Amino acid sequence: MSTTPVIEVERLNLKYGDFHAVRDLSFEVRPGELYALLGTNGAGKTSTLETVEGHRVPTSGTVRVFGQSPRDRKAVRPRMGIMLQDSGFSPDLTVRESVGLIGGLTRRDDDVDRVVDLVGLNHRAGTLVGQLSGGEKRRLDFATAVYGTPELIFLDEPTTGLDIQSRDDLWDAVDRLRENGSTVVLTTHYLEEAQQRADRIGLMHKGVFHREGTVAELTRTLPAVITFTPSATAPALPLPVAAAADGSVRVETFHLQKDLHLLLAWAQDHAVELRDLSAGPTRLDDVFRAIES
């Protein structure tokens, strides 16, 4: 597989009037990877994504997709599928007509019924889009994005409004596309989805890239946390305390297993009960909260 980046973004800036939505953003997406662009509300994720898709013109900086400008629709769009954040389908067309129209306009070949079936809408194929539920519209959106198995797929909040079964089905379909070599760019508010699926993650806050890397690389930057409430008569703790309140103690560590073992041994030796003991690795949520604060 080629190692030439599928997407290259260099010093991207986006302004809406006086509002600077994205500042000096640089990143690249490699072939076959699932890259998640995450951020707080108003961080500039969708603006960035829409610029990479070719929907917006950068105020400054360069964006290249497959080595070309994403605004060259004829050259780039047949190779990419786009799942927009908002529906954007005509309520007076049926599911099959919508997939046929939008899929056909991508200039990729596929069987409309196969794609409708892939997203589980075969029983609604003849239904007008205006009569679909929110979740069904998201699935229709996904269908047009994956029509013809594009090399690059943009998924903007793909699972919002979907029930658990539909989410699993969607991710199964994404997995199959990735097995076929498709590259995926994802934005989502469900951090656990990004944590489970993304090869690399870019974290945005207020239009700026704060961190980028694999989940392990991102979570490694923050300590893991152990919390417990020792009995009042307990001797001095074997680990430095990061915070204490109402008898509860919070210990932060970059060596979770070693320090937890030390703590449990100490409790055993001194017959100290550690009530409400909780220990876990750093999660993406923690990295997110650290950025926000």
Added chain:
Amino acid sequence: MLAIARSELIQIFRNRMVLVTSFVIPVAVSAFFVYRHEVFAQLASFGYIAAIIMFTVGAFGLYTSIVTTLASRRQNLFLKRLRSTAESDAGILAGLVTPATVVALVQLTGILIVFGLVAGRPDNVPLLVLAVLATVAMMVGLALATAGVTNSPEHAQVTTLPVSLGVIAVSSWVGITGTAELELVKRLLPGGAATELMLNAWNGGVALSDSLVLLGPTFAWVVVAVSFANRMFRWEPRR
């Protein structure tokens, strides 16, 4: 482009409101003019009736329909969706306006044929065809421009009034009073030159070269409208 046009045609015929306001009403109004042609002819001429029919269909069947369609497709993000495909902007717009344009041309052809059978054959049919095509081009251009300042289908009910009523008023003014006075003003107003062209085509009595000059102001309006649309047209709702 053809796929978009096809889907647009399907949507037009599935939406009863659009079907009635854009297609049934103009035909009904035109049928009234044809039915009462002797009364209206006393006011001016058969050419005037033909011009009024042309602008009734052009304003309500074509212009209003296109503005409403584009505003609606923008509002529900269908335009953005189409732009997420490989289709060019020109192809998308052409696909969206073609069905309404073709339907308007079919309507006009049918109504004017009936009018010709009832009131008598027009003097110069090729010139009449030219007048209709030029007017349709002008109304499509004005529709694209108006769509740029129209936020929603509901807003279109307001934004389309000046041009719709304006071209019909100009057409009546030119049709009834002629261009002996205020010739330049009447010809430069939107629809003025097109009306005079229609009068010449139907009533006759004017040299062809004098009539062809009237295409100038009509196409000038197309250029003005398209350049305005080029600057003002938005593909997504205002943020």
